[in-house]
Amino acid sequence: MSARDEVGFHAQQHARWHWGEFVFWIAALACAFVFPSRYLIMTDIVRLALFALSLDLILGYAGIVSLGHAAFFGVGAYAAGLLSLHGIITEPVIALIVAGLAAMLLGFATSFLVIRGVDLTRLMVTLGIALLLEALAERFSDITGGTDGLQGIEMQPILKIFAFDMFGKTGFFYSLIVLFLLFLLARRVVHSPFGLSLRAIKNNPLRAAAIGIPVNRRLIAIYTLAAFYAGIAGALFTQTTALASLDVFAFERSADLMLVLVIGGAGYLYGGLIGALVFRMLQEVFAAITPQYWQFWIGLVLVVIVLMGRARLHRWVLFLPNLIITQLAGRKAVVAVPEGESDG
Amino acid sequence: MTSVLTNLFDGVAYGMLLFVLACGLAVTLGLMNFVNLAHGAFAMAGGYICAVLVNQHGWPFFAGLPLAFVSAALIGVVLERLLYRHLYTRSHLDQVLFSVGLVFMSVAAVDYIMGSSRIFINLPHALEGQFDVFGVGIGRYRLMIVVICGLLTAALQLVLARTRFGSRLRAAVDDPRAASGLGINVPQVFAFTFAFGCGLAGLGGALSAEILGLDPYFPLKFMIYFLIVVTVGGASSITGPFLASLLLGVADVAGKYYVPKMGPFVIYTVMIVILLWRPNGLFGRTSAR
Numbered sequence: 001m002s003a004r005d006e007v008g009f010h011a012q013q014h015a016r017w018h019w020g021e022f023v024f025w026i027a028a029l030a031c032a033f034v035f036p037s038r039y040l041i042m043t044d045i046v047r048l049a050l051f052a053l054s055l056d057l058i059l060g061y062a063g064i065v066s067l068g069h070a071a072f073f074g075v076g077a078y079a080a081g082l083l084s085l086h087g088i089i090t091e092p093v094i095a096l097i098v099a100g101l102a103a104m105l106l107g108f109a110t111s112f113l114v115i116r117g118v119d120l121t122r123l124m125v126t127l128g129i130a131l132l133l134e135a136l137a138e139r140f141s142d143i144t145g146g147t148d149g150l151q152g153i154e155m156q157p158i159l160k161i162f163a164f165d166m167f168g169k170t171g172f173f174y175s176l177i178v179l180f181l182l183f184l185l186a187r188r189v190v191h192s193p194f195g196l197s198l199r200a201i202k203n204n205p206l207r208a209a210a211i212g213i214p215v216n217r218r219l220i221a222i223y224t225l226a227a228f229y230a231g232i233a234g235a236l237f238t239q240t241t242a243l244a245s246l247d248v249f250a251f252e253r254s255a256d257l258m259l260v261l262v263i264g265g266a267g268y269l270y271g272g273l274i275g276a277l278v279f280r281m282l283q284e285v286f287a288a289i290t291p292q293y294w295q296f297w298i299g300l301v302l303v304v305i306v307l308m309g310r311a312r313l314h315r316w317v318l319f320l321p322n323l324i325i326t327q328l329a330g331r332k333a334v335v336a337v338p339e340g341e342s343d344g
Numbered sequence: 345m346t347s348v349l350t351n352l353f354d355g356v357a358y359g360m361l362l363f364v365l366a367c368g369l370a371v372t373l374g375l376m377n378f379v380n381l382a383h384g385a386f387a388m389a390g391g392y393i394c395a396v397l398v399n400q401h402g403w404p405f406f407a408g409l410p411l412a413f414v415s416a417a418l419i420g421v422v423l424e425r426l427l428y429r430h431l432y433t434r435s436h437l438d439q440v441l442f443s444v445g446l447v448f449m450s451v452a453a454v455d456y457i458m459g460s461s462r463i464f465i466n467l468p469h470a471l472e473g474q475f476d477v478f479g480v481g482i483g484r485y486r487l488m489i490v491v492i493c494g495l496l497t498a499a500l501q502l503v504l505a506r507t508r509f510g511s512r513l514r515a516a517v518d519d520p521r522a523a524s525g526l527g528i529n530v531p532q533v534f535a536f537t538f539a540f541g542c543g544l545a546g547l548g549g550a551l552s553a554e555i556l557g558l559d560p561y562f563p564l565k566f567m568i569y570f571l572i573v574v575t576v577g578g579a580s581s582i583t584g585p586f587l588a589s590l591l592l593g594v595a596d597v598a599g600k601y602y603v604p605k606m607g608p609f610v611i612y613t614v615m616i617v618i619l620l621w622r623p624n625g626l627f628g629r630t631s632a633r
Contacts, residue, residue: 065437113620119436120379121619124575128619131568132612139605251564255444262441296452302445306438307430 015191024270025180032172039168045280046175047236052260052272053179053186054229059258060266061190062222063202064114067123067254068130071110072103072227074248075133076234079103081150081244082143090156092239096178099235100228107227111220127251134249149245153238164240171240178236179273182229186269189225198222252295259302262310349480351601352594357486359593360493361555363586365548365566366573367500368541370585373574375517376534378432379439382446383545383570384563389450390416390546391558392458395465405468409550416546421539428538429531447563455560462559465550489551496544501582513537572615 031042051073058064079099082088089095113125137144145151157163164170189195200208201215209215238244247253256279263282264275282301286294369383390412397403397411423446431439467485474483504510515523516530524530552558556566569592577588592611599610 059437065440067440113616116620120373120575123379123436123440124571124619125616127568127571128612128616132609132616135609135612139609251567255448258441258444293452293456295448296456299445299448299450299452302441302448303427306434306442306445307427310438 011191011196015187021270024273028176032169032176036169037167039172041280041284043168043172043175043240045276046172046179047233047240048257048260048280049273049276050175050179050182050236051230051233051257052264052276053183053269054226054233054272055257055261056266056269056272057186057190057226057229058223059261060268060271061195061198061202062219064219064223065119065123066114066126067251067258068126068128069226069230069257070249070251070253071126071130071133072107072230073234073237073253074130074137075106076100076103076231077238077244077248078137078144078150078234079231080235080238081153084153084155084239085150091160092155092158092174096232096235096239099238100232103231103234104224104228107231108220108224111223111227114223115216115219127254130249130251130254134246137246137249145245147246149243150238153242153244155239155242168240175236175240178232182232183269183273186229190269194218194221256298259298262302262305265310350482351597353480353482353490354486355594355597356590357483357489357593358555358597359590360497361489361548361552362569362573362593363589364493364496364544365552366545366570366589367582367585368538368543368545369570370574370577370582371537371541373571374578374585375513376432376538378428379436380428380443381440381567381571382443382450382563383541384566385447385450386416386420386542387545387549387552387566388454388558388560388562389419389549390543391465391549391553391562392454392463393546394550395463395553395558398465399463405465405471408465409547412550413543413547416549417539417543419546420542421535424535424538429535432534447567450563451560458560460560462557463553464558465553467554485554489555492551497582497586504582509533509536568612572611576615576618 032039035042051069054072055066055069058066076099079102080095083095083098084090084092089098110125110129113129114122116125138146141147155164158170158174162170162174190198197208197213197218200211200213201218205215234248237248260275260279261272262275263278264271264273283294283298286297290296365387366383368386369380372378372380372383393415394408394412398405398408403411427442431442471485471488474481476482504513512523512528512533515526516528516533520530549558549562556562572592573585573589576592577585595614596608596611599606599608603610
């Protein structure tokens, strides 16, 4: 077997569906029936998971550090809100896609700014774009509703069949289905040759360019895709809460998102999903202890995680799941941060 | 015409204040290559300590200022020794996460201790009001800021360029390994510089209570401004960030005065354009570190 075949073989092995993944999704679906009174927070988790998945695509796979990912979330949120408010597109699914495309357009336009320069410039540019959009949204308050946000959004039934109910049941299933579909797409993307080339770029852009990978074009592509995902997450936010206000662009949102991804682990698709779950749980616990000052504890978690080392943390967090998987399936666990990429 | 000059003066005062606030960051971020988003937290600490001393314990304002410097520097040196130094060699992502965590903690902690409303520091009467110079209104407080910050800048430039410590710092930054080979205690130099930068931020925080407004969200609100100063100014010298601060100060004041509706829009756009045009800063070295 030549080296080339071997790479292909391993890539295919890696891309195969593992039964642990089925368990994960069945468990996610089961939650809907086990906790029927918690639809709102579960929807929130699903939304956050999708948003984290989006950041994972650029941070975990392509190595672009972004401090302003909320920009796309916000654009998606406002786009969905405005489409519904002015009755331009009333059907939620189409509005969702259009909102995602709006964010995608912005992602494509700004990707040219982001691929230039090193980490620090990227940080500044992404942060600057998010702040810029926040300032714009505040400036054009006649369109965005300013600090009050968009008010009076009324969602039509999904596909004209499933109406949103006040308990958030429809919203939850809707979000979960969207997450699952987009997850499938992301899974396909990261296991494709395209996804492999992204990892190569992340590990060493210079070497990747030397073996013929068009680095800039790949980065633009993944950044645009991630913007689409974030836009969808934002649109889901608006559609399930019937609310869009200035804080969709807030820096805290981008920073929290990083924490989500750090908790779950960047560089594998389930990182964002697990991170979203753990993050919301933490937030609930902290808010229960000190309602107003939960941010302190979130900050403490961040500091502790970084000081302990993210790689070590994941070995601990994933110790039990991995143990179960290796014991029962007798093979390497799928839910693990790939070696040597955990420091990205 | 005179209002233009008054605005210009206000802008210069604002810019100088920004410089004092941010020049510590110019060293950590620009020279030591450490992304410290928590720099504003030290400024806030200095500001609040000064406010407590002056308002609640009746200290004179000019005694509160040095204490703001000293206390922020102390906090800085403790944190540097305990936490920051472990992260010098880590990736930018780790540094960002760590410092964002610190910001969140500081915001919540100050909110808890001091409340969430904006605080003011009682100023001596001599600093209130303004006087006219050939018809140009000059605020006394702003004049004091210009004087203090101007002196500090000159002193900094002298220390960096002329003293033994300055040359040690420059050597440690240029090549830490060679510098330690020559017997320079690099960690000590960095720790001292870090603490000094935090002290300056604390002093700036105390001075800015009157102009920028001091509340628990200070580190978040002005984080982008500090970053702009450093990234736009570059870090190869003190002059770069200084000019960038003045530019930012004047542009921000003028923007708020002449096109108030555009808000901070102008500043962010200019920053992004400059970063794209010259990724190493307007006055930075051309070679990437």
